[in-house]
Amino acid sequence: MSLPAFDNGVASGLLAGILFGYVLESAGFASARKLTAQFRLTDWSVFKVMITAIVVAGGALAIADTTGLMKLADIFIPTNYVWAMLIGGACVGAGMAIGGYCPGTSAAALASGRLDGFVFMGGMVIGTGAFAWLFDLLKPLYLGAAGPEAQTLPELLGISSAAILVAISLVGVAGFYLGSRLEKASGGALGAQTLDDDATRDEGKSPVIGGLNANQGSSL
Amino acid sequence: MNASIRPFWSPLVAGVALGAVLFATFLFTGHGLGASGSITGATAWLGGHVAPAATRGNDYLGPMLNGNPLATWITWELLGVLLGALLSAFAAGRFRVRVDGPTRFGAGGRFAFALVGGVLSGFGARMARGCTSGLALSGGAPLAVAAFVFLIGFFIVGLLAGYVTRRAWA
Numbered sequence: 001m002s003l004p005a006f007d008n009g010v011a012s013g014l015l016a017g018i019l020f021g022y023v024l025e026s027a028g029f030a031s032a033r034k035l036t037a038q039f040r041l042t043d044w045s046v047f048k049v050m051i052t053a054i055v056v057a058g059g060a061l062a063i064a065d066t067t068g069l070m071k072l073a074d075i076f077i078p079t080n081y082v083w084a085m086l087i088g089g090a091c092v093g094a095g096m097a098i099g100g101y102c103p104g105t106s107a108a109a110l111a112s113g114r115l116d117g118f119v120f121m122g123g124m125v126i127g128t129g130a131f132a133w134l135f136d137l138l139k140p141l142y143l144g145a146a147g148p149e150a151q152t153l154p155e156l157l158g159i160s161s162a163a164i165l166v167a168i169s170l171v172g173v174a175g176f177y178l179g180s181r182l183e184k185a186s187g188g189a190l191g192a193q194t195l196d197d198d199a200t201r202d203e204g205k206s207p208v209i210g211g212l213n214a215n216q217g218s219s220l
Numbered sequence: 221m222n223a224s225i226r227p228f229w230s231p232l233v234a235g236v237a238l239g240a241v242l243f244a245t246f247l248f249t250g251h252g253l254g255a256s257g258s259i260t261g262a263t264a265w266l267g268g269h270v271a272p273a274a275t276r277g278n279d280y281l282g283p284m285l286n287g288n289p290l291a292t293w294i295t296w297e298l299l300g301v302l303l304g305a306l307l308s309a310f311a312a313g314r315f316r317v318r319v320d321g322p323t324r325f326g327a328g329g330r331f332a333f334a335l336v337g338g339v340l341s342g343f344g345a346r347m348a349r350g351c352t353s354g355l356a357l358s359g360g361a362p363l364a365v366a367a368f369v370f371l372i373g374f375f376i377v378g379l380l381a382g383y384v385t386r387r388a389w390a
Contacts, residue, residue, distance in 0.1 A: 004250035008293040012248055017300020019241045019255050025308035027234035032320045036389050039382025045231045052235020057361035078359040080366035088348020089373025091340045097381035099337010101323060102352040103345055104255035107298055111305035113317040116334040123338020128263040131346035132280040150298040153363040164363055169374035192225050192314055199318045
């Protein structure tokens with residue numbers, strides 16, 4: 001069988017999504033408070049999980065390419081449009097710092113019972129509509145400063161992917177070390193119990209929050 | 221206190237698991253994971269019902285109405301994300317209907333923040349042709365330049381916005 005299998009059916013999508021959602025929730029990424037704490041530098045889970053996943057998947061992809069199991073040329077690699085990537089990244093970053101989520105984690109939030117996750121997803125529909133409405137105006141930014149198609153860092157810098165993965169790993173190790181120190185200084189990364197205790201404490205403060213939890217109970 | 225609530229996975233364990241799921245997705249489908257694409261499909265579908273003429277005439281969303289904008293791999297994947305997160309939250313005793321956010325706001329204030337953030341995120345993900353999962357993670361693993369340019373914008377502006385909103389969120 002040749003890889004990738006290019007299976008884009010219903011079962012393939014559901015299975016990939018179930019595993020993805022299970023991992024996101026297990027990492028604590030369904031919580032807006034935990035996610036936004038990354039940008040206050042008091043909880044480094046977003047950085048730690050992302051860089052670990054990139055190194056693990058990146059290493060596996062590089063080995064698959066070298067051994068011929070699956071060539072990188074056969075998988076989807078996005079093309080760089082400098083302005084679009086910078087502006088898009090800036091908006092998604094600001095959206096996470098203000099709204100608490102990114103697109104995938106807002107779905108995990110909704111599924112774990114967080115109503116603000118649902119509101120965030122509604123906001124995304126509005127933002128997508130606004131982009132479409134302004135598309136003709138935005139085209140110069142959307143298509144400007146295009147790099148070579150599907151360009152990778154090894155191609156751009158002329159260094160082997162192994163060397164780049166080692167460099168990213170070193171950044172990761174430094175981030176784990178520095179992040180854990182900053183987490184300790186601010187009372188530790190946010191855990192599941194802390195977040196649940198806070199929700200319990202809030203029950204008396206807001207009629208909406210309290211009313212919902214009165215029906216739900218805390219042991220669900 | 222609630223003894224039945226299990227702790228989150230450590231970031232290292234979660235990162236390795238996420239990397240493994242991402243690699244398996246590449247093997248099976250030829251592309252990585254995603255999320256925002258399903259919202260784009262939903263927006264096109266919604267526009268097709270609420271404002272069919274304007275949506276069909278739109279350069280960005282119009283072409284999606286030539287087929288069913290919801291019948292895509294990314295829609296099934298997002299349904300899976302909802303299911304997987306639900307399973308995990310229930311299995312670990314973490315499911316609870318609530319409004320998550322800064323304790324100083326009532327639900328209304330929190331929803332306003334979530335809505336504004338969602339608008340920014342939806343707009344940004346279309347601009348960059350992907351979000352934190354579809355571009356930063358799934359493009360980052362094959363070391364795409366685009367993913368790292370996106371991440372530079374994401375962390376610089378995220379940190380700035382996090383600083384500005386720190387009193388609201390802390």
